[in-house]
Amino acid sequence: MKTKVNQVKTWLNENRGRGAKLLQLMVQENSTRGNESGAQAIVIEKCRQLGLELDIWEIGDEDLKNHPAFSCDRHNFEGNPNVVAVLKGTGGGKSIILNGHIDVVPVGDSKNWTHDPFSGHIEDGKLYGRGATDMKGGSAALLLAIESLIKTGIKLKGDVIFQSVIEEESGGAGTLAAVLRGYHADGAIIPEPTNMKIFPKQQGSMWFRIKVKGRAAHGGTRYEGVSAIEKSVRVIERLQQLEKDRNARITDPLFNSIPIPIPINIGKINSGEWPSSVPDLAFIEGRMGVAPDETIPSAKEEMENSLQELNQTDEWFRENPLQIEWFGGRWIPGSLESDHRLIKELSASFQEIIGEVPVIEASPWGTDGGILSSVGNTPVVVFGPGITETAHDANEHIVLEDLYVASEIIALTIMKWCGVSN
Amino acid sequence: MKTKVNQVKTWLNENRGRGAKLLQLMVQENSTRGNESGAQAIVIEKCRQLGLELDIWEIGDEDLKNHPAFSCDRHNFEGNPNVVAVLKGTGGGKSIILNGHIDVVPVGDSKNWTHDPFSGHIEDGKLYGRGATDMKGGSAALLLAIESLIKTGIKLKGDVIFQSVIEEESGGAGTLAAVLRGYHADGAIIPEPTNMKIFPKQQGSMWFRIKVKGRAAHGGTRYEGVSAIEKSVRVIERLQQLEKDRNARITDPLFNSIPIPIPINIGKINSGEWPSSVPDLAFIEGRMGVAPDETIPSAKEEMENSLQELNQTDEWFRENPLQIEWFGGRWIPGSLESDHRLIKELSASFQEIIGEVPVIEASPWGTDGGILSSVGNTPVVVFGPGITETAHDANEHIVLEDLYVASEIIALTIMKWCGVSN
Numbered sequence: 001m002k003t004k005v006n007q008v009k010t011w012l013n014e015n016r017g018r019g020a021k022l023l024q025l026m027v028q029e030n031s032t033r034g035n036e037s038g039a040q041a042i043v044i045e046k047c048r049q050l051g052l053e054l055d056i057w058e059i060g061d062e063d064l065k066n067h068p069a070f071s072c073d074r075h076n077f078e079g080n081p082n083v084v085a086v087l088k089g090t091g092g093g094k095s096i097i098l099n100g101h102i103d104v105v106p107v108g109d110s111k112n113w114t115h116d117p118f119s120g121h122i123e124d125g126k127l128y129g130r131g132a133t134d135m136k137g138g139s140a141a142l143l144l145a146i147e148s149l150i151k152t153g154i155k156l157k158g159d160v161i162f163q164s165v166i167e168e169e170s171g172g173a174g175t176l177a178a179v180l181r182g183y184h185a186d187g188a189i190i191p192e193p194t195n196m197k198i199f200p201k202q203q204g205s206m207w208f209r210i211k212v213k214g215r216a217a218h219g220g221t222r223y224e225g226v227s228a229i230e231k232s233v234r235v236i237e238r239l240q241q242l243e244k245d246r247n248a249r250i251t252d253p254l255f256n257s258i259p260i261p262i263p264i265n266i267g268k269i270n271s272g273e274w275p276s277s278v279p280d281l282a283f284i285e286g287r288m289g290v291a292p293d294e295t296i297p298s299a300k301e302e303m304e305n306s307l308q309e310l311n312q313t314d315e316w317f318r319e320n321p322l323q324i325e326w327f328g329g330r331w332i333p334g335s336l337e338s339d340h341r342l343i344k345e346l347s348a349s350f351q352e353i354i355g356e357v358p359v360i361e362a363s364p365w366g367t368d369g370g371i372l373s374s375v376g377n378t379p380v381v382v383f384g385p386g387i388t389e390t391a392h393d394a395n396e397h398i399v400l401e402d403l404y405v406a407s408e409i410i411a412l413t414i415m416k417w418c419g420v421s422n
Numbered sequence: 423m424k425t426k427v428n429q430v431k432t433w434l435n436e437n438r439g440r441g442a443k444l445l446q447l448m449v450q451e452n453s454t455r456g457n458e459s460g461a462q463a464i465v466i467e468k469c470r471q472l473g474l475e476l477d478i479w480e481i482g483d484e485d486l487k488n489h490p491a492f493s494c495d496r497h498n499f500e501g502n503p504n505v506v507a508v509l510k511g512t513g514g515g516k517s518i519i520l521n522g523h524i525d526v527v528p529v530g531d532s533k534n535w536t537h538d539p540f541s542g543h544i545e546d547g548k549l550y551g552r553g554a555t556d557m558k559g560g561s562a563a564l565l566l567a568i569e570s571l572i573k574t575g576i577k578l579k580g581d582v583i584f585q586s587v588i589e590e591e592s593g594g595a596g597t598l599a600a601v602l603r604g605y606h607a608d609g610a611i612i613p614e615p616t617n618m619k620i621f622p623k624q625q626g627s628m629w630f631r632i633k634v635k636g637r638a639a640h641g642g643t644r645y646e647g648v649s650a651i652e653k654s655v656r657v658i659e660r661l662q663q664l665e666k667d668r669n670a671r672i673t674d675p676l677f678n679s680i681p682i683p684i685p686i687n688i689g690k691i692n693s694g695e696w697p698s699s700v701p702d703l704a705f706i707e708g709r710m711g712v713a714p715d716e717t718i719p720s721a722k723e724e725m726e727n728s729l730q731e732l733n734q735t736d737e738w739f740r741e742n743p744l745q746i747e748w749f750g751g752r753w754i755p756g757s758l759e760s761d762h763r764l765i766k767e768l769s770a771s772f773q774e775i776i777g778e779v780p781v782i783e784a785s786p787w788g789t790d791g792g793i794l795s796s797v798g799n800t801p802v803v804v805f806g807p808g809i810t811e812t813a814h815d816a817n818e819h820i821v822l823e824d825l826y827v828a829s830e831i832i833a834l835t836i837m838k839w840c841g842v843s844n
Contacts, residue, residue, distance in 0.1 A: 106695050108638045109703045134640070169698075203642060207697040216530045218556070218814040219687030219709040220625060220787025225815065229688050233655055265641025266651050267701060268694030273528050275629040275689040276591075276709035276751060276787075277814045281531045282691075287641040287698035329698065365642025365698075392640040392699045393647065 052085035059177035071330035093157025093419035100139030101168030104131035112394035133386030138191025158418030175368035193386020204290030204333030225278030262289030331366025474507035481599035493752035515579025515841035522561030523590030526553035534816035555808030560613025580840030597790035615808020626712030626755030647700030684711030753788025
């Protein structure tokens with residue numbers, strides 16, 4: 001085994017450029033929602049070259065849409081498939097799912113980017129672009145790990161099921177579709193950008209939209225109206241208080257070093273049509289974090305009650321109650337015991353490659369891990385090379401060294417988990 | 423003269439239905455910005471029937487666009503003309519401009535309207551619809567007053583110059599175009615919705631747009647980013663404080679009964695693209711009131727300094743300063759001494775018809791009066807039948823009785839001002 005591990009490590013060290021090149025090609029394909037096909041084509045070609053068993057399909061059948069965990073406001077999946085590629089084991093070993101999402105969030109204000117958001121520009125050992133960190137870098141690390149095993153002639157006992165899914169950023173319909181298509185395993189690694197930390201627990205989350213009513217008036221007599229913007233400030237303050245209250249209850253040591261374990265993010269506000277009219281309507285959209293030991297319905301109820309309280313205490317809201325809608329994205333929280341064998345073997349591999357004990361924390365965001373574990377009954381750990389802080393930000397980037405090191409750690413973990421035939 | 427006045431009053435009493443019908447036709451034509459032609463066609467037809475000298479033209483020539491008082495972000499005026507209709511006097515009297523704008527603001531959330539916003543629905547003596555009060559009702563009162571003088575055979579000495587202009591709601595380019603075309607007079611009445619109050623002074627105003635920067639991040643690690651929405655709340659608070667400070671300085675007794683003499687209205691906010699991203703950009707748009715004795719540049723400077731202070735005291739804004747842009751609408755403030763002969767004659771007519779002393783105040787909003795007086799050298803009083811509170815609001819309406827009474831007052835004022843030949 002030691003010789004084989006060394007062969008893999010040597011191959012990976014000699015073929016780092018392949019990982020960088022693959023990631024660059026993936027980043028250069030804009031795969032924002034509805035545009036995933038170009039990046040998937042790069043993945044498909046790579047899997048074909050590796051000789052994996054490919055399963056490529058457009059999601060969106062009735063089974064998926066009727067599933068209780070389906071949470072998605074997208075209607076058209078045509079031309080933007082899910083991809084699963086299997087490296088069959090020789091038998092007798094544990095199987096593993098390696099799951100990455102291909103979709104990326106919008107680029108934001110492109111003026112804030114130094115390079116084109118889809119340049120894949122490499123400078124000082126970093127690769128730049130939307131998705132570099134979240135999480136094409138993770139997927140490239142998975143593919144590089146698989147390639148190293150194949151190229152060094154390792155025969156695994158258990159199956160390796162590589163998944164490149166769509167829709168993670170909007171609620172996990174891609175991974176849910178893969179689960180419903182029958183893909184389960186004894187364990188799963190999702191290389192989301194964890195800064196090389198290991199996350200046995202994943203925060204859940206869901207999106208909300210709050211409708212705030214005002215009363216229109218001419219801006220010159222604004223005292224005759226009620227500003228939906230001013231009332232929205234009250235709602236924002238209420239959400240900030242709710243976030244504070246909810247986080248004060250978190251005692252899990254895995255959250256110890258996280259400033260706000262389960263944030264409530266206010267991501268959008270739109271109000272008003274005319275500078276000199278008092279706005280009569282505002283929409284606030286955001287994302288509510290859900291603790292790993294909490295359920296989605298109980299978190300929703302807490303926010304609904306909090307807004308209900310505001311409806312009762314504020315004179316205007318008493319007559320014009322706030323309305324909340326849960327729409328679009330929803331990520332089920334996930335939780336694996338910290339002493340699960342998958343965590344242990346990943347940690348051991350980490351220590352073997354890096355020479356340090358890994359940081360084990362709870363994830364600050366939802367991942368597809370909740371669906372894999374709660375619907376797919378697959379134990380999940382989240383661990384990847386990307387930089388948490390640059391995810392969703394301008395100038396998103398990844399440190400290529402981390403990608404290579406993550407590939408080594410993952411390759412080693414796969415060997416231990418799936419077992420190697422002689 | 424007394425007989426003639428009585429003839430006019432009698433005619434107006436017997437022909438109230440004409441005013442209601444005319445207003446209904448005008449309201450039924452949606453004349454939001456860029457769509458003014460239909461309502462102008464109604465006005466043109468009425469003026470043609472009255473035998474007035476019509477001047478119909480598309481504004482937007484170089485003289486207009488190069489004028490320092492021109493403040494307009496509209497590029498295409500084709501097909502939506504300005505209308506001026508003159509009733510020539512016999513000579514030797516004072517001339518009067520009767521100015522109304524045909525453009526109306528957007529309807530806002532149409533769900534808040536009981537009837538279609540362009541229904542012109544009449545119920546309980548009220549006529550409903552966008553523009554009923556602001557200010558097609560005022561224009562209808564002017565036309566009814568002119569009609570009463572013509573139909574009763576009154577020969578005026580001075581010219582009556584009726585104007586139906588576009589673009590008042592966006593900064594007065596229509597009235598400015600009429601001034602530059604050569605229309606001046608010894609006095610002017612603008613029947614904006616004053617609740618039958620007389621406004622010798624008009625507040626000025628202008629539009630602003632503030633750009634607020636944030637730093638994007640994933641919503642799950644929102645503490646890594648800086649929310650442009652949260653920073654916008656700081657800006658909103660600062661604008662509220664500035665409004666308070668500016669209004670504390672207003673001592674003019676004409677503002678005594680106005681809760682906020684020169685409001686700063688925050689009319690729009692837009693921020694964020696994605697519920698689970700920290701928004702990195704916000705735009706706040708609004709309208710700043712300018713006191714009658716203040717200049718536009720000095721008011722702008724005060725707001726710019728106030729934001730500059732925030733840029734210096736807030737750590738984030740120090741590195742990412744707020745940017746302000748003055749765009750679109752701008753209304754020059756106007757001021758006429760309260761004992762001007764035009765005010766006196768209007769007040770006397772008011773008292774003669776209603777039997778009460780009129781309320782004389784400063785206007786809570788900008789009107790085209792600033793352009794008529796400062797560019798056109800025409801003394802201006804603002805007085806009209808509409809309901810200030812319903813302007814720009816859902817279910818905008820006018821009390822038809824007020825329209826009829828305003829017609830009488832205006833007809834009487836015209837007779838006194840222009841003089842009647844025997």
